[in-house]
Amino acid sequence: LATGPRVVFADEPTGALDSLAGEQVMAALVRAARTSGTSVLVVTHDAQVAAYADREVRLRDGATAGLEVGA
Incomplete structure (x- = not known):
């Protein structure tokens, strides 16, 4: 985030890491992104990580399986 990107991509x-x-x-990551106005796109299989999202897109077999806003 030090270089001021508009979007950060984070794959898992x-x-x-352990849960803590x-x-x-x-x-x-969320704090830094909100402070700088940066969007973050996260790919995860972890529901605890997904809970940090403002929007959530779920994929199944390569197709969109659901969209949640305010997740």
Whole structure:
């Protein structure tokens, strides 16, 4: 976020972390993104990580399976 990107792409950003470290990483990422006005697109299989999202798009077999706003 130091270079001021408009969008950050994060593919399984907490995949190798325990749950506490994952929550800390996500809280820091969300805080930094909101402070800077940066959008973050996260790919995850973890419901706890998905809970940080403002919008959630679910995919199944390569197709959109659901959309939630205010997730």
